[in-house]
Amino acid sequence: MNPFRKHRVDKVFLLSFAAFIGLLVTVIMAVSYQLSAREQATSASAYQQAMLQQLNKQLTDQMDAVEQTALFISLNAQLASYLTSKGDYFALKKARDELNRDYLAPILNSSRSIFTFQVYMNEPLQVDPNAAIQYLPLSQARSESWHAAVEKADSVWVGQRAVGSPQGEQQAVSFIRRINTPEGVNLGLLVLNVRMRFLQSILTEDNSSASRLLLDSGGRMIMHANRALPPGEIEALQQQVRGDAGHARQRLAAAGSQPAKDMLTVWSRTTPNSWMLVELTPWKEITGGSVRLAWTLAGVGAAAILLALVFTLYLSRSFTRPIRQLVQLMKSYAPGRPARPPQTEYRNEFGSLFGGYRKLTERIEGLYQSLEQQHRAQRRAEIRALQAAINPHFLYNTLDQLNWMAIEAGQEKISHVVELMGRMFRISLSGGETMIPLQEELLLVESYLGIQQAKWRSGLEYRIEIAGELRELLVPKLTLQPFVENAIVHGFHGSSRGLVTISGEQHGSGMRLVVQDDGIGLRDDWQARKRTRTGGYGVRNVKERIEVLFGRPYGVELRSLPERKGTRVEIYLPSREDHGAERGEPHVDDRDRG
Structure with a gap:
């Protein structure tokens, strides 16, 4: 777990530095104690061995005199x-x-x-x-x-x-x-x-408080000064003895009122297989200087930790002060209201943060003003839409009056055309919906073709070959009508007869709608020609709406039939069923958009 994700930065810095320095001081104390204790034990054993060799020589001289006296008497x-x-x-x-x-x-x-x-x-x-x-x-x-x-x-x-x-x-x-x-x-x-006192005076002539033992060549204790060892400890001591002189650390078991303790054992022989003089010194006495050094280091470490805490506290607060200032600026900021200016005296990474914050707030202010302008424009559009909502009612009533006037005048043809126009007008408005069922789109196209047939009489024919299940799918409003209009206006130009075929089929995950005519086909330069009010704008509008609504692979493809015997338009749309709520809020493809 990363503590920077959960705790305050200054506290993490403070505790981290304190823990690091505490660990460092502890390691230094331990290493210093071990090294100094080893050095003190080595120097103490060297001194004690020199002293034991001197005492051993004196004891040997005295005991040799005793042995010579005994030999002389015997x-x-x-x-x-x-x-x-x-x-x-x-x-x-x-x-x-x-x-x-x-x-x-x-x-x-x-x-x-x-x-x-x-x-x-x-x-x-x-x-x-x-x-x-x-x-x-x-x-x-x-x-x-x-x-x-x-x-x-x-x-x-x-x-x-x-x-x-x-x-x-x-x-x-x-x-x-x-x-x-x-x-x-x-x-x-x-x-x-x-x-005994005479020999002990030799062993203690340097006024040492250490325990000294005199062992014969068989390991039996001849005499001792200060503290005697039980036989078991003497046997353990002899197992550690290597050579005529040396030292080792040995733990003595508790004996009587004496507690168990660690001892520095130093031994010395004058000659091989002769008496051995042993000195036992409490390990605490040897390492007393090391312990004092360790406590001194502990005191120095505590002072260092205290100084480090003060320095770390100052450093962490200096580090987190600009961050806290930036957080306060962010909390107090509200779009559209005057804000406190960010700090400008920083020339490092904090300066970059404050500069980035300043640019961000400027960008937010710009977006906020843009949204306000859009909101005002939307409100104006809503007011215009509410105003325009009166116009369809007026037009419906006007067309209805024209229809009755045509009927009363016996103009059934005009009455039929007016009725078809009213139907087209009603479907094209569709309550402001963007997506309508294919059935309604076909009804709009049939109404338009009916009006054109009133003009062409029997010269214009059309066929609609679309299965019933496809008619329930949703399509963008006014998808087919511009291509049907383009076929009649441009494809049948100069001709008295024409056939428009509208078909549809399921294709993969979508559906393919086809508008085909038997007119003159497309010109070779049709894509480069200037759009006119009678055709090009409607086709372009359908292409752009499909691209915005659905994106690739959906779209429109136009091509002439072989030998320019007509034009074929293929419209590829996704298969979307009518769920009511999807009409007013169509899916808008957001792929490849920032």
Whole structure:
């Protein structure tokens, strides 16, 4: 549906411009948000990867130191001697105290990250889970969750867990190493517990609020800062990890009081198959600048829409003002009354419209004046017709008086002629009708031939050969009589005898009437000869009336018979039945007329 066909032009312009600019601003906002969010995510991930690589290096250095310490202790001969010694309680206690004082305690006190040692052995002397150096039964280790991993490897890191200490229970990340003899016999397990706060201080040394995870090579979480991931999310994270460094967008499911949210995940490894440091940043924080940019564009767009509405309103009113003026001129215009002059200051298409309107009104005024003149002429003609309506009555009465005078005088021939003249006069008037039945036209022709026979006596003969059904069809008044008169006046000129034959037949969608005589025929120059009062005008009148009333293919054709033994006139007319109303208002052919 075209809105210009139903609504006001200025409103359509206003709403169209507003909708277009609103759509344009929306598209720009969406594209700008996507591009800026992608760019910010790329730049943030690059920065975070650089930071993670630095933190990873620090963690690796610290944990390598822990591993080297564990290896150094596990190879110590004094420790191996104590774990394999047999004797009484006091000798074993003395050996343990010497080991702690001379070897283990100095190592523990010199470390910033390690806060307890745990030695799992067979038959420890005393079990103190809150001591700095704890000797625990080996059977207890078998009940720990990390024991299965230790059975498969000489050493393993264990994730965040609670460990007893002289200061109470603390969170720790533990490194566990098997203590073996040079022959490979297992003597026990050595556990070095690293302060959780120490490692977390490394992860958060840049004061970032992002969540960071430390995963071992098997994908198990060693430690975390700010927010931990459930095992299922860690598995989903590992499926997205490609290579030693990268970033991806990941949606974390709701966990406890934490709602589900989108995260920018960045990961980094120092070496292949080593620990992986992962940083999780809420996507909203990454795209916060993009959102602000989008809202800024929205504000700019709203201002642009407002300015566009004002400009469009001005433009549409300027565009529609001359149209409204022209509509008002058209509504107020009335033919014959003074009208306001149209605008003349426009030199564009509106000027053409006003100029066309001015020419149109001038043409209408001219036509209106012409119609007024025609109306006055018609009124005068009606008055003359009313005046002339008295004349037939007068003529009828006069002919009637002449008829009675001829009868009283014994002039029957003159009485007959007067009677025929009255009949011809009555039919030729026909109440002002244009079309009459063919029967009345034939009666008029017979009356005329009767008058001519009174003059010619027995020298003039005629025959009428027309079927009864054709006599009911309508024909223009005085169609046959001029040709019959032409035959008698010109065809029989200089002759004392003559025969006129009138025939008719149905021909296609019309009827063909024929007037034929046996006179002298047509002259070779008959069409070029000057029309005379006695013949040519009547024939021309019939042709012109048929052309005006019916148009082609209807008309009149005249030709001489072979050896100029007479003239044949063929008149082709449409077959129209008498319906009463058609007589006074004949069909006028309007083909090929403007």
